[in-house]
Amino acid sequence: MNAASLYQNIEAKIGLIAADFEVIAARFTPRAIPRQALLTVESEKNDKMFFVEKGLLFSFKTLVDGERQVIQFAKEHYWMADLCSFFSGSPALFSIQALEKCELWEITKRDFNLVCQQFPAMGTFFRLNFQTSYVNTLIRLSDAYSTDAEQRYVHLMETQPDLLQRVPQYLIASYLGILPSSLSRIRSRA
Incomplete structure (x- = not known):
């Protein structure tokens, strides 16, 4: 793995120079993980954040009946973490699992803090990511309450x-908050 996509992702938002990136990249660990590997387990502490270079992750909450409620997906050039656990040190709210074989860049909370202290622009970078994530979460939550399943699918x-x-x-049905049979009906009409 080379860090070109990680560099491009960061540089696009904060104009990072290559020499600074080399120092920053040293704080990240490249990881190749197999399909279905769990990166974070709900109710266990998580101190890692992931950048997806290749592959697909998803986060989910396990419901009382054992079913999974899919919260989000992270594909190439997306970031994913259980931020509640990452920032507070509390147990994770969600599990994160690889849906495909993945190549990731992982940063620990300790290294995240060091990078942000040494390079204040990285604090700006992560703030911009968190803002975007928060806005997208609010839009998704609003849509869950104000649109029907077919509109969410479309x-x-x-x-x-x-x-x-x-x-x-x-998993698409779970993400949309509907039963797989409902998704089949919606797909046949779309």
């Missing part, structure tokens, strides 16, 4: 059509 189809090809339908 929105997903328009904004991230590749997920519909890469993600099993039962």
Whole structure:
């Protein structure tokens, strides 16, 4: 793995010079993980954040009946972590699992803090990422309450059509908050 995509992701938001990136990249650990590997387990502490160079992750909450409620997906050039645990040190709210074989860049909370202290622009970079994530979460939450399942499916189809090809339908249904049988009916009409 080379860190070119990580560099491009950071540089696009804060104009990072290559020499600074070399120091920053040394704080990240490259990881190749197999399909279905768990990176974070809900109710256990998590001090890692992941940048996806290649592959697909998803986060989920295990419900009382044992079913998984999919919270989000992270594909190439996305970041993922259980931020509640990462920042507070409390047990993770969600599990994170590889849906495909992945190549990731991992940073620990300790190294995250060191990078942000040494390079204040990295604090800006992460703040911009967290702001975007927060806004997207609020939009998704609003849509869950104000749009029907078919509208949510159409929105997903328009904004991230590749997920519909890469993600099993039962996980898409969970992400949309519907039963797989409902998703089948919606797909047949779309």
